[in-house]
Amino acid sequence: MRYMLLIYSRENESVTPGEMAEVAAAHRALMEEAGRRGIFRAADPLQPASTATTVRVQGRDVLLTDGPFAETKEQLAGYYILDCEDLDEAIEWAAKIPTSCQGAPGYVEIRPIREMSGHSPANADVHAVNG
Numbered sequence: 001m002r003y004m005l006l007i008y009s010r011e012n013e014s015v016t017p018g019e020m021a022e023v024a025a026a027h028r029a030l031m032e033e034a035g036r037r038g039i040f041r042a043a044d045p046l047q048p049a050s051t052a053t054t055v056r057v058q059g060r061d062v063l064l065t066d067g068p069f070a071e072t073k074e075q076l077a078g079y080y081i082l083d084c085e086d087l088d089e090a091i092e093w094a095a096k097i098p099t100s101c102q103g104a105p106g107y108v109e110i111r112p113i114r115e116m117s118g119h120s121p122a123n124a125d126v127h128a129v130n131g
Contacts, residue, residue, distance in 0.1 A: 002041060002083050002115075003087075008099070031043055034082055042081040090110050
């Protein structure tokens with residue numbers, strides 16, 4: 001089963017380039033290990049929450065808000081998609097993901113990916129969601 005591992009951490013602009021390089025190296029090592037085991041599907045970091053746009057639809061009105069919808073200490077920082085045997089394996093991988101930023105704790109949310117009948121993950125399109 002495919003799982004999305006959502007990484008939440010505190011954004012900290014005072015992180016040094018060396019600290020960022022260390023975290024990036026830890027993520028690369030984790031992606032390489034998951035790749036060797038044949039379960040790696042995708043992973044990407046996200047731009048800071050200040051670049052987010054939240055879209056809400058009320059009737060025919062589309063409302064836009066700059067930034068994330070929720071005001072929290074932690075922001076969605078990135079994700080992994082792994083094809084794990086079960087939730088226990090996904091938990092093992094989530095525990096390996098670096099989430100802290102200068103000592104501030106972060107966390108990983110694990111969500112199973114719902115498969116859309118008749119659509120493979122590689123060729124699913126937006127019409128399947130709306131149909």
